[in-house]
Amino acid sequence: xxxxxxxxxxWGRLMAMAEIGATAAGGSNRQALSDDDQAGRDLFLxxxxxxxxxxxxxxxxxxxxxxxxxxxxxxxxxxxxxLDTQPTGGRFDGVYGVxxxxxxxxxxNDRAVxxxxxxxxxxxxxxxxxxxxxSMMGSAVWAGALDLEVARALTDVDGIAVxxxxxxxxxxxxxxxxxxxxxxxxxxxxQGPVLEDSGSEIGIVTGVQGFxxxxxxVSGEPAHAGPTPMHLRxxxxxxxxxxxxxxxxxSDRYAPEARVTPAQFVSLPQSPNTVPAEIRFSIDxxxxxxxxxxxxxxxxxxxxxxxxxxxxxxxxxxxDNVSPPVVxxxxxxxxxxxxxxxxxxxxxxxxxGAGHDACNVARHNPAAMxxxxxxxxxxxxxxxxxxxxxAAAGVEVLYRSALSLANG
Amino acid sequence: xxxxxxxxxxWGRLMAMAEIGATAAGGSNRQALSDDDQAGRDLFLxxxxxxxxxxxxxxxxxxxxxxxxxxxxxxxxxxxxxLDTQPTGGRFDGVYGVxxxxxxxxxxNDRAVxxxxxxxxxxxxxxxxxxxxxSMMGSAVWAGALDLEVARALTDVDGIAVxxxxxxxxxxxxxxxxxxxxxxxxxxxxQGPVLEDSGSEIGIVTGVQGFxxxxxxVSGEPAHAGPTPMHLRxxxxxxxxxxxxxxxxxSDRYAPEARVTPAQFVSLPQSPNTVPAEIRFSIDxxxxxxxxxxxxxxxxxxxxxxxxxxxxxxxxxxxDNVSPPVVxxxxxxxxxxxxxxxxxxxxxxxxxGAGHDACNVARHNPAAMxxxxxxxxxxxxxxxxxxxxxAAAGVEVLYRSALSLANG
Numbered sequence: 001x002x003x004x005x006x007x008x009x010x011w012g013r014l015m016a017m018a019e020i021g022a023t024a025a026g027g028s029n030r031q032a033l034s035d036d037d038q039a040g041r042d043l044f045l046x047x048x049x050x051x052x053x054x055x056x057x058x059x060x061x062x063x064x065x066x067x068x069x070x071x072x073x074x075x076x077x078x079x080x081x082x083l084d085t086q087p088t089g090g091r092f093d094g095v096y097g098v099x100x101x102x103x104x105x106x107x108x109n110d111r112a113v114x115x116x117x118x119x120x121x122x123x124x125x126x127x128x129x130x131x132x133x134x135s136m137m138g139s140a141v142w143a144g145a146l147d148l149e150v151a152r153a154l155t156d157v158d159g160i161a162v163x164x165x166x167x168x169x170x171x172x173x174x175x176x177x178x179x180x181x182x183x184x185x186x187x188x189x190x191q192g193p194v195l196e197d198s199g200s201e202i203g204i205v206t207g208v209q210g211f212x213x214x215x216x217x218v219s220g221e222p223a224h225a226g227p228t229p230m231h232l233r234x235x236x237x238x239x240x241x242x243x244x245x246x247x248x249x250x251s252d253r254y255a256p257e258a259r260v261t262p263a264q265f266v267s268l269p270q271s272p273n274t275v276p277a278e279i280r281f282s283i284d285x286x287x288x289x290x291x292x293x294x295x296x297x298x299x300x301x302x303x304x305x306x307x308x309x310x311x312x313x314x315x316x317x318x319x320d321n322v323s324p325p326v327v328x329x330x331x332x333x334x335x336x337x338x339x340x341x342x343x344x345x346x347x348x349x350x351x352x353g354a355g356h357d358a359c360n361v362a363r364h365n366p367a368a369m370x371x372x373x374x375x376x377x378x379x380x381x382x383x384x385x386x387x388x389x390x391a392a393a394g395v396e397v398l399y400r401s402a403l404s405l406a407n408g
Numbered sequence: 409x410x411x412x413x414x415x416x417x418x419w420g421r422l423m424a425m426a427e428i429g430a431t432a433a434g435g436s437n438r439q440a441l442s443d444d445d446q447a448g449r450d451l452f453l454x455x456x457x458x459x460x461x462x463x464x465x466x467x468x469x470x471x472x473x474x475x476x477x478x479x480x481x482x483x484x485x486x487x488x489x490x491l492d493t494q495p496t497g498g499r500f501d502g503v504y505g506v507x508x509x510x511x512x513x514x515x516x517n518d519r520a521v522x523x524x525x526x527x528x529x530x531x532x533x534x535x536x537x538x539x540x541x542x543s544m545m546g547s548a549v550w551a552g553a554l555d556l557e558v559a560r561a562l563t564d565v566d567g568i569a570v571x572x573x574x575x576x577x578x579x580x581x582x583x584x585x586x587x588x589x590x591x592x593x594x595x596x597x598x599q600g601p602v603l604e605d606s607g608s609e610i611g612i613v614t615g616v617q618g619f620x621x622x623x624x625x626v627s628g629e630p631a632h633a634g635p636t637p638m639h640l641r642x643x644x645x646x647x648x649x650x651x652x653x654x655x656x657x658x659s660d661r662y663a664p665e666a667r668v669t670p671a672q673f674v675s676l677p678q679s680p681n682t683v684p685a686e687i688r689f690s691i692d693x694x695x696x697x698x699x700x701x702x703x704x705x706x707x708x709x710x711x712x713x714x715x716x717x718x719x720x721x722x723x724x725x726x727x728d729n730v731s732p733p734v735v736x737x738x739x740x741x742x743x744x745x746x747x748x749x750x751x752x753x754x755x756x757x758x759x760x761g762a763g764h765d766a767c768n769v770a771r772h773n774p775a776a777m778x779x780x781x782x783x784x785x786x787x788x789x790x791x792x793x794x795x796x797x798x799a800a801a802g803v804e805v806l807y808r809s810a811l812s813l814a815n816g
Contacts, residue, residue: 190635191632191635192631192632192634192635192636192637193631193635193636193637193640194635194637194640197640209634211633211634211681213680213681215680223600223601223785224599224600224761224762224785224787224788225619225667225669225671225692225694225761226600226617226619226667226694226760226761226762226763227598227599227600227601227602227760227761227762227785228600228601228667228761228785229600229601229602229664229667230659230660230663230664230666230667230668231663231664232601232602232605232785235669237652237669237670237671237673238652238656240652241649241652241653241655241656242653244645244646244648244649244652244653245649245650245653247649248646248649251638252638255638255639256637256638256639258638259633259634259636259637259638260638261633261643261645261680261681261682261683262645263633263645263675263678263679263680263681263682263683263684264675264678264679264680264684265645265673265674265675265684265687265689266673266674266675266678267671267672267673267674267689270671270672270674271671271672272621272623272669272671272672272690272692272728272729273619273621273669273671273692274669274671275669275671276671276672276673279673281673281675282680284633284680284681286633286634320680321680352634352635353632353633353634353635353636354632354634354635355634377631377632377635377636377640379632380632
């Protein structure tokens with residue numbers, strides 16, 4: 001267990017937070033701007049207030065707890081993530097980054113270490129996007145990527161708006177959306193199997209994959225499965241056979257960073273003895289390099305046109321979602337790298353496959369992320385699991401990184 | 409137009425029958441054992457009675473109209489099909505074979521031609537299986553392949569039973585299920601695109617494909633499409649890519665007779681950024697040769713096990729339906745072949761992809777089928793279409809075949 005960090009206090013707080021909105025299967029349900037989300041923040045506020053922090057919120061309810069620095073002109077080093085969860089969420093996604101940040105402040109207090117720049121813990125509003133359907137909402141508004149009024153107008157399934165909940169809970173504060181951070185570090189569980197597979201203790205996250213989501217519909221000529229010879233068919237299944245094979249050739253070509261995920265299959269008609277009229281599925285493809293992502297999209301488009309044409313089929317290809325790659329700040333990444341080495345932990349540089357609030361922060365400020373392994377790569381799931389030692393190790397890296405950035 | 413056959417009378421009767429249960433889109437809706445099915449039979453009974461036939465029905469309502477032969481010991485030559493239709497059926501599926509058989513009797517009458525064996529037209533009950541969900545029901549009961557009481561107990565969506573309708577309509581007669589036919593010939597539209605594509609006027613049907621229906625479920629590990637590297641996935645989509653490709657390799661290997669039809673695709677969860685937990689689809693595969701059909705099944709099973717295993721996936725494969733191939737009687741096929749040549753029509757030998765009442769008859773009696781082209785291979789559809797000249801040509805082949813078999 002880390003000597004710099006009080007792993008038991010950290011773990012105890014993680015478990016205490018998990019009790020708020022606790023689910024029978026061992027997870028947490030603290031959806032954004034709910035009473036449970038409020039209760040989670042109240043618990044957090046008690047801890048940060050006791051730790052001597054000042055607290056502010058901005059107009060979209062992002063919460064900032066600040067430990068003062070010695071230099072009144074120094075820009076704050078911000079350590080953040082989120083406290084809201086999926087409806088059947090785990091105990092660590094987001095929460096670990098917030099309570100890890102708090103633990104850095106506690107350790108600084110324990111050792112009476114002053115920092116030149118303030119250390120601030122950020123709790124971003126509605127990162128999950130499960131109740132209100134825009135993920136990373138609070139950090140997007142903060143970064144200017146999403147209009148505040150658009151965010152306030154988002155409604156849940158009961159028609160309740162973000163704005164109404166912000167007003168009801170009193171979360172909308174006066175802090176300006178100032179982009180004057182010294183650095184931003186987000187500590188998070190990996191949500192993937194890479195660290196567990198390689199055995200590394202720390203992931204030094206150099207960026208976030210860009211992704212594109214497409215929906216493909218391939219249509220042919222529905223025909224009786226018996227009397228219609230193979231060579232006279234316009235068979236979407238055969239086109240899809242070629243398209244799927246080609247998609248995995250594309251992922252192999254851009255390995256190991258590329259991801260290609262065909263999903264959401266459905267065909268019409270649902271008859272076993274009719275050549276399908278239409279097959280639909282989605283294609284999610286990712287790459288940390290924007291130019292390679294463009295190349296992948298060109299290959300995907302060309303593959304689909306070729307396979308459909310070769311089988312006498314028509315197709316419709318819709319681009320549903322575009323997210324550009326994020327490259328984190330070299331200085332922040334180097335600080336994390338050094339901190340991991342100083343902590344005596346094994347580490348590897350990696351790219352995040354999932355989006356995080358750090359992506360929004362990185363639009364205007366130097367940022368990076370730190371990953372720790374999570375069991376079986378499982379996340380967004382009540383079975384989400386990490387080891388207490390790994391949790392403390394990650395916070396030690398966060399502590400060392402923050403200290404070097406705050407005094408640098 | 410054929411000189412042996414009165415093509416205008418034939419076409420007029422086809423159009424008159426189509427008016428019973430006529431649909432707005434130009435098709436017919438005469439579902440089995442309905443009042444419209446009764447009205448169709450009444451129209452037919454008026455014609456056959458006027459043509460001097462005697463009429464009998466058996467216990468499942470199969471109707472037989474007989475023109476006497478000169479030899480009291482000769483077994484009848486039966487020409488048959490069905491008068492019931494799909495709910496949005498066409499004008500020719502089944503009807504053409506029944507009215508073609510009647511037209512053979514009319515032509516014999518016109519020319520005062522006596523035959524040694526009786527000529528009998530069969531109208532099988534509930535061939536379509538759309539109202540009562542067993543297709544070729546009447547001929548199956550007749551052939552002993554389906555128990556009469558099982559057939560009588562079948563119900564439609566309103567809970568009305570076959571037995572109740574047989575009793576209400578007075579269709580259940582006393583004629584025994586005697587399997588003492590000299591020959592059985594079924595004239596039918598092709599319901600596929602082969603004759604239209606090759607330009608042949610007549611299809612000499614040598615048998616019916618055997619088929620097997622399977623349902624496959626391939627399951628892997630649902631995982632986030634971003635953080636999960638390709639090599640750490642257990643991805644059902646990738647297994648399905650290999651399976652689909654392999655299925656078409658199997659159809660190519662057994663070309664041109666084999667058919668392979670993957671259909672009914674669906675996957676879970678319906679999320680674009682999650683590697684699917686499971687993908688399901690159906691596989692219909694066909695071959696006119698039972699041994700080759702066995703080989704195909706072995707290859708399909710081996711392919712699926714191999715592709716699932718190579719991608720770390722599990723699978724469940726269910727055999728839903730087995731229909732053995734039918735090989736028609738060489739003598740009947742030869743009679744059709746000769747008749748087509750004598751009619752001066754281009755012809756080709758072919759295998760039926762769809763099942764017909766002839767399959768049941770062929771269990772105990774010499775049988776064969778005659779196909780004529782239908783536009784775009786469309787059937788079970790109100791757009792079903794044939795040419796009047798082609799209709800008369802098919803009946804001429806039926807006439808010549810029947811005459812040679814009845815006097816042979």
